[in-house]
Amino acid sequence: MLFLVTLGVFLLMEGVTWCTHKYVMHGFGWYLHEDHHQPKYDGFEKNDAFFVVFAIPSMALFYFGSYTSHVYLTYIGLGILCYGIAYFLVHDVLIHQRFKWFKNTNNWYLKGLRKAHKIHHKNMGKEDSQCFGMLFVPVKYFKQFKK
Template sequence: MSIWIYILIGVITFFLMEGVAWFTHKYVMHGFLWNLHQDHHFPKHHKKNGFFEKNDWFFVIFAVPAMTFYILGSLYANTLLLSIAIGITLYGLAYFIFHEIVFHRRIKWLKGWKPTYVRSIILAHSMHHQHHSPENGECFGLLIFPYKYFIAELNKKR
């Protein structure tokens, strides 16, 4: 197969991961694994308990499928599996950058100008964090969010 097919598979996997993240966030993190995610909704909690929070276990949980695809893809010389692994990894990297660095500022090196799309993500995720219980949440995705937040940010510029 052409290299472009594998690149396309990686890109498709990247975008499909937003749906996986949304579903997992809404039904797992705000569901039966709320005990791991709960401290993430209370920022004072992780400041008093150090840099890491229980919610960080989800990075490990989400890394398992990518690692599995890397291992199987390498063992069986399967470029399709490696393409999927790369798509998952790139989504994880994007999620880490937007969620941990841009929004929560757990690593403080991104300051200053932010495009409307990034400010919209921040606004939508801010709305998500206004809920301190697993019920009645909103904005469970990260890179894709309700259009009303983009419009709100566009209107702020005027």
């Protein structure tokens, strides 16, 4: 049962991420997200502060789950942590190549994610962007790569 809690939170985090990306990062949090939409960036960005924003609830849930009788809080925190790891691997490593670990992937799903994110970054400004998700993006971005 606790595995299902973790899995459910992981899947729910895609919706949280989509909403946060669209309404916070491209809204009142644009000040922190703007440098991420610049053509060339190296090292840390102001946008990396969002990792901390998402890590704090996860750490708090681990803490309260460990020191109270509400063990399910730990598994909610684990779901957030697992999504954060997936986000880092997909967004920062695969898509933006901040680390050169998966440079030559030929997987249709990963190529579709990369294509959707490129469409998102095509617009350099705060307004009129699309494709705010990270793991679930419109099917049209996968069709050209699926064999």
